[in-house]
Every structure is written in structure tokens, then in C-alpha cells.
Amino acid sequence: MRIPEKIGKYRLISELGAGAMGVVFKAQQDVISRVVAIKLLPDEAERGDPALVKRFRNEALAAAKVIHPNLVTVYGVGNDVGFHFIAMEYVEGKPLDATVQTEKWSLSDLLSMCIQAARGIAAAHSVGIIHRDMKPKNIMYDQEGLVKVLDFGIARIGEDSLLTKVGTIMGSPPYMSPEQARGEHVDARTDIFSFGVVMYEVLTGVRPFTAPDTRTMILERQKLKNPPPVVSILNREVPWYIDRIVSKCLYGDPRKRYQTVKALVDDLLLAQYLLDSNRVACTVLADVCKKAAENSFCIPWKRIGRTLLAALLFFLLCILAMAPQVSMAFLLALLVPLFTLELFKVRRFVKGMVDRQVEKEIRSKQKKKAPVAS
Ligand SMILES: Nc1ncnc2c1ncn2[C@@H]1O[C@H](COP(=O)(O)OP(=O)(O)O)[C@@H](O)[C@H]1O
Numbered sequence: 001m002r003i004p005e006k007i008g009k010y011r012l013i014s015e016l017g018a019g020a021m022g023v024v025f026k027a028q029q030d031v032i033s034r035v036v037a038i039k040l041l042p043d044e045a046e047r048g049d050p051a052l053v054k055r056f057r058n059e060a061l062a063a064a065k066v067i068h069p070n071l072v073t074v075y076g077v078g079n080d081v082g083f084h085f086i087a088m089e090y091v092e093g094k095p096l097d098a099t100v101q102t103e104k105w106s107l108s109d110l111l112s113m114c115i116q117a118a119r120g121i122a123a124a125h126s127v128g129i130i131h132r133d134m135k136p137k138n139i140m141y142d143q144e145g146l147v148k149v150l151d152f153g154i155a156r157i158g159e160d161s162l163l164t165k166v167g168t169i170m171g172s173p174p175y176m177s178p179e180q181a182r183g184e185h186v187d188a189r190t191d192i193f194s195f196g197v198v199m200y201e202v203l204t205g206v207r208p209f210t211a212p213d214t215r216t217m218i219l220e221r222q223k224l225k226n227p228p229p230v231v232s233i234l235n236r237e238v239p240w241y242i243d244r245i246v247s248k249c250l251y252g253d254p255r256k257r258y259q260t261v262k263a264l265v266d267d268l269l270l271a272q273y274l275l276d277s278n279r280v281a282c283t284v285l286a287d288v289c290k291k292a293a294e295n296s297f298c299i300p301w302k303r304i305g306r307t308l309l310a311a312l313l314f315f316l317l318c319i320l321a322m323a324p325q326v327s328m329a330f331l332l333a334l335l336v337p338l339f340t341l342e343l344f345k346v347r348r349f350v351k352g353m354v355d356r357q358v359e360k361e362i363r364s365k366q367k368k369k370a371p372v373a374s
């Protein structure tokens, strides 16, 4: 592909990488000197299928309307010196892949990155744009842990055969949903599956699906039914409620997955709350115990008891929201002994009443007898 020095009002600086659809460049905008990323479509695109290029433009323009902190902003689309191009926000960062596991981030940080990416995806879905090529290379994060999703409304073009390079499988097999691997119609739930694979990788450092070659991987994906082993098998730090969220994204049947990314975001936020409150509780309790030992002051057992009871109730409510069957079993296990205890108390109370009645009767009999005796 011949590369122009300047395209529209952008001066190309250096190549950032090449994808299935073209090459991405770092560029500088004239006059305002803003650094941007320019994606160039191969020149043969228009000759191949003009309708396709029109749709590419329309989708890129639709993506340009979605402004969200976790989505790369599309500045515009254009056509100059024989190239179709997209100008977008330049992201300085790394792809959100397995390497993030080896860095400084805590589990809470990693979860926060997943939440940001999911929020970006939800924002695009809310205006009807499906990504179809969700993979770490299209989700980038920077030094501060700020996450941006790239290529919304752009990835779609890769699905069309006329732009497909011969012998290349479009989409990314490790992240592809079963319905996409079978070549069926896809909806927003395909992005949920692919994002589940990304979360799995982020939380464990390994990919959930492996195969000796791409062909085997696609064939296996087409037949996939159940999610892979839970995340916590590979990362013991991960609690069960995060296991459940990731697994729910990775069912072969789209009906068993989250139906919307918004529902996924809600569960991820709840998981983050539980994770953070658990961490705070542990820290505070350790601190209280240390202070108590140092100062030997009187520990307010009643207050601690009440707080623990409130925490238990809150925990139960959370389980009720996330896993109704588990919480019902838990509640029954808790309520049956309490109920039995209450029954004992009622029995004792009734017995006490009867005893008092009997005592009264005996007293009144004794009183009646007393004058006779005197
Ligand atoms: N907006 C952007 N800012 C910075 N780098 C980008 C941007 N868009 C794409 N890139 C880089 O260019 C590479 C090629 O992008 P792309 O053509 O979308 O292919 P793919 O996503 O399949 O790798 C990406 O891997 C990424 O590193």
C-alpha cells in the first residue's frame, strides 16, 4: 500500500500498526497541532464494493456521534488522495491483554478496567452499534488505568467478504462467539461473549480457549456449549461472584448469557462494591484489634455485633440479588434454627403464664382458707 505524506488536514507521523482492514498512523492535525490516529482503508476497497465503503462511512459517522469517556472519539471520516480514512482520538497505551496481570494492578484495579470497557461497549450498544471484533487490541489502557474501546462501528467492515483478504479468517478466533464462528446473524450478545474472553484473560493471565491451530479453534467454538473452568481456579484471589459474572458471559447459547451489557455492568459494579467493602472491613477490623491491644480500651462488643448483623443482612441482600437459589437455601438454613429457638421461647412463655395462673389460684384458695383458720 502506497502511503501519502498528508491526508486531508492531517500530516502522517508514524505507523502505529496494521490490521485486517488497513493501516493505522499517528498523525498531526494542521493549525491546532492535535495528535490523532488515522486509519487508512486499502485503495482497492472502493473498486471492490462502493456500497460497502458507503456503509463504512455511515457507521463511522454513527460512531462519531457517541461521545463517552471509555470510547475512542471518532473525529470524522474523509476521502483524500485516493484513500478513505477515519480520524480518531490517539490513545497512548497498551492493549488490555494477559500482560496486564503481571503489572502493578490489584484485583480491584483490574475489575475497574473491565467495568470501564463494559461501560464503553454499553454506550455504543445504546445507539445500536455492535462491535463484532472485541479483543484486547481494540481495548487499550494507560498508566492511570483509564480504558478506551477502539474501532466501534469500524470493525463491521471486516466481516464483509469483499474486503476480506483471501485465506484470512475475519474476527479473532480466540475471542469469537460461537454464533459468529458458525457465520450466523449476530447481535449485541456476541460482544458480551468476546468481552467475557477478554475479562477471563485480564483476571487470570491466560486465554480460556486454546487449540493447536485456528481451524480447530473455530470448529471447537462452533460447538461450544458450556463456559470454561471458572476464573478462580487460576487466580485464587478472585471471589465466587466474579467467577459467576465471567462464566455467564461465556455460555455457547446466547440466551444463557447476559442479555445486555448494561446488566453486565450492573453486576460488575456490585462485585466491585463487595470486593472493596470486604477489603475495607478487613483493614478496619485489623486496625481496631491493633488499637485495642495497644491501648487496652474496652471493646464496644454491642456496636460491633450490630455492625456485623447489618453487614450479614446486607450480604444476604446482595446474594439475593445475584443468586436467588443460593440465598434461599442460606436463608432457610438460618431461619429454621431461629424459628425453632423462637418456638422454645414461646413454649417457655406459655408455661410461665400457666404456672403464674396456677400460683394465683393456689394463693386465692389459701386466702379463702385463712379466715376459717383464725
Ligand atoms: N486510536 C488509536 N490510537 C492509538 N493506536 C491505535 C489506535 N487505533 C489503532 N491503533 C493501533 O494500531 C493497531 C492496528 O489497528 P487496527 O487496524 O484496528 O487493527 P487491529 O485492531 O486488528 O490490531 C492496533 O493494534 C493499535 O495498536
Ligand SMILES: [Mg+2]
Pocket: 019, 137, 138, 150, 151
Ligand atoms: Mg483495532
